[in-house]
Amino acid sequence: MSRRSDNTHNPTRAEVAPLGSGRFRFMLVMLVVAMLVLVGRIVDLNVLDRVFLQGQGDARTLRVETIDAHRGMISDRDGDPLAISTPVVTLWANPQQLPDDDIQRMMLARALAIELDDLNARIERYADYEFMYLRRRMTPAEAQKVIDLNVPGVYVKNEYKRYYPSGEVTAQLVGVTNVDDRGQEGLELAYNSYLTGTPGKRRVLKDRKGRLVRDLHLIKEAKPGGELTLSIDLRLQYMAYRELKAAVDENNADGGTLVMMDARNGEVLAMANAPSYNPNNRAELDVEGLRNQAITDAFEPGSVMKPLAMSAALESDQFSPDTIVDTSPGYMRVDEYTINDFRNYGKLDMGGILLHSSNVGMSRVALQLPEDAIWKRYYELGLGQARGTGFPGEATGSLPAPYNWSDSKRATLAYGYGVAVSALQLASAYTAIANQGRQLSPSLLKLEGEDPQGKPVIEPQIANNLLGMLEKIVQPGAGGARAMVPGYRIAGKTGTVRKVASTGYQQTAYRSLFAGIAPVSDPRIVTVVMIDNAKGQEYYGGLVAAPVFSRVVGKALRLLDVLPDKKEALK
Template identity: 70%
Template sequence: MGRARYIVMMGLVLIGLGLLAGRIVDLHVFERTFLKGQGDARTLRVDEIPAHRGMITDRHGSPLAISTPVVTLWANPQDVPEDGIQRLRLAQALGQDLDALNKRLARYSEREFMYLERRMTPGAAQKVLDLRVPGVHARKEYKRYYPAGEVAAQLIGVTNIDDKGQEGLELAYQPYLAGVPGKRRVLKDRRGRLVRDLEVLKEAEPGGDLTLSIDQSLQYMAYRELKAAVEKNDADGGTLVMLDADTGEVLAMANQPSYNPNNRASLDPAGLRNQAIVDTFEPGSVIKPLAMSALLETGKFPPDTVVDTSPGWMVIDGYTIRDVSNNGKLTLTGILRKSSNIGMSKLTLQLDKPVVPRRYRALGFGSAPGTGFPGEATGSVPSPRVWSSSQWAALSYGYGLSVSALQLASAYTAIANHGKRLPPSLLRLDQAPQGKPVIEPAIADKVLGMMDEVVAPGTGARRGMVPGYRVAGKTGTVRKVGSDGYQQSTYRALFVGIAPVSDPRIITVVMIDHPRGDEYYGGAIAAPVFSRVAGSALRMLDVPPDRSSQDDDDE
């Protein structure tokens, strides 16, 4: 009986040893690949190599948006010790409240990842890492910095905490600027700590650099003058656009209100909008020279045409159209000098074709400017099947349509370029575009000369004069629309100017929104801003004067 028991026990032992040996053979021979993969999955990792975001510069290479290296600290909550002293030291190094840190660790206790602090400076992050708290790790990232701050904020835009474009050109050119992240294989321990870099699987491809058309010096100057005018006149805001008259490039684009993209703690959402491109308004009298070009091109009005604007008001379709004063008989140039709504209306109503709205569309109103900027406005030019006389008249003096400041500036490139309109560009161009002929050259030159006479001593636009330079310009004062129609005491003050007249170099649009001071007319509010900005810009661009100092003294 004892021998039989011994044989049975030995048999069981041998069977067990045989099964164990078989399993060992199975694991080492047949399942070797599977087990190796499972082991590697717990030690080998593929990490992302962040790509360096491309730089945004002005036309001369001065940086407007750059990416700087930062460190993001993260933790595996399951590995962070519960020791009170270690947690206190960690919270102090992070600059966080201990109770808040403990609550976050408890909330993520069943996960293996949580952020401790995003985008720290390398020095500050290293102080935390030197504590050697288990479960705390670092990851290299980049943070966007904007040297120009609020001066060009709405144009350039911003990135979010993950360095992805959210507004402005940062958003428009996100794929180009972002680049392509790389990949690397690394060896990590069971706590997720890096043991060794093994190999780079794919190099990161840095983002492309973006060269804008703006001149940073002009941008600073334009922003300073616009901000000062808005504050002086207690206005809601304003915008300024300066174009290169030869290329259509945007040399400066300023907006108020603005914001500091480097510190968004107290960001006002209203400051995010690039009003110059995304907002529209009725242009009012600043559009009269463009309408005049269409009227002259019909051949119906010779240069010596005189229009009687007395008694300073007229009724059309039950609507009363008024001038600021009774100007009596006016020449075509006089209509622009006096900014006569009556004169423009009487000329327009002599025609049986909608030449004025056609001219507006040819100049780009009602269509997107094509800059690629997110949310750029198209504006509107109405096209009803049956035009009423009051609609025809209103369009000729700038009501009944809407435009953006950029569209308005772009339209005036046709006056400055002998009838060829240039598309606006936010990027620096290697060569000037050919432009699209939209106005007969002789007519464009005629209107430029008329606008030259508008900006003269004794006119409402006299404050737009620039010492040493001839200026072609036009003022505008537009009632704003409210819930009950046009408001009686809220206005937009505008000025459009081309300088110098002898060889146009810049085109500038200034709009001040709802000035609350004693003065609100475009000639009093917007024209002085143009004068200061244009004067400084022409000197910065080394444009030779086309007006003698003696002429200035005589006037």
């Protein structure tokens, strides 16, 4: 076989080197360039754009949170709490972050104690929003059950809820707050700005799910609301409410109210109303129970006004305590009206007119006085004017100006018709009799410093005379006998007045009243009791309201450590 010529040429290492060296250099250059770009980017991010990027990161993780400030406490005069704020948890959600998984939603609904359909409907309703409440003001234990589920899109907000330890006993006076902890009724509303705290702020670090990672620093400290100390003595308040409620139930009445004032300085020691309501559970709230009737409701007071009208007569030159007035034959015609007494009492002195509550006697006295004499006395006592307590809805009452008054209007004004007062106004007026003629303005807050002197309205001797006359009414056999308190001298006046309807005075609906002072020897408290429309067998003030006065005042005097009176004969 012939030997084939081999024309194949195998390149040497020297011939291949230039091509391999070029690729190497190219790759090396590319690597270096890539490293330079990476280093440059690192420098750019960490030096040139550091402030911007850090700001962007902080915007997604740093948050300024509000620190809720709790509402100030309301307490009685001895520091017992009447309204306090307790921590609660509000759960809210971002509907756009909530899972669509039925099982998770069912577990969430169960932990929230709501129906799954209700939860789904709410999520659908707020689907275009980033915020919705799941449940507000839960106890921490209840909220923790939901938090432990770790459901995406569920967030926590710490808040405060108002709690009222004395419940219905002080409900109308203290008032209530709404779901946002703002005052809606009573003193909660009147002093809302004072009781409301100032929220604080803090900067925190949170993860992308909104969970707290770290508390960074405090921006502004939360400032709690101011504390309010009332003049109310909770011991007396409980006792007054219990006795008033029992009397309303016993007499099948529409309601009732009681006001007890300190005869030395005007502080309101007790203020009870029935019916009431439980401010801690408003599911079945009756709006009638919201009103603090002692302050907001005005009514014709009837015969309890006679001592106040009598003070004007005794200060005139025409009458003295011994002046005799003939009330025979037990009725009288004035204009087109007939004024009646319960029976014919014959001739009575000034004390006798009050003792027998003679409408005829008061009318004869009034018609001998200057036309505006009794009106002036009522006006001086603050009737027809707000008493300045600052309580929302405080009634001014009604005291029509004496222009072109007929004789019948002047007469009826003397025995408590044609004028409207609140129970608080009436109690304040009676402090003038108890306090040597100086009337004390009512205070719902505990007073600090020296006791106020009061405004002189009635001459001191006249006030003392009236006190003696009223003491004779609270004696065995007299109209106010059921107001007697064993061991103490009591002064007071009964009243029974027909209620007014749109068609005029009702024939079978009455208000029963008793206004009294105790003890006579050194007056300590003034108390007014009103029972509204007693529908039992008895409805007279001496039979319905006076027993409440006796029970409440008797216990109050002992709780206040007022020493019993020594037996003294009535003059």
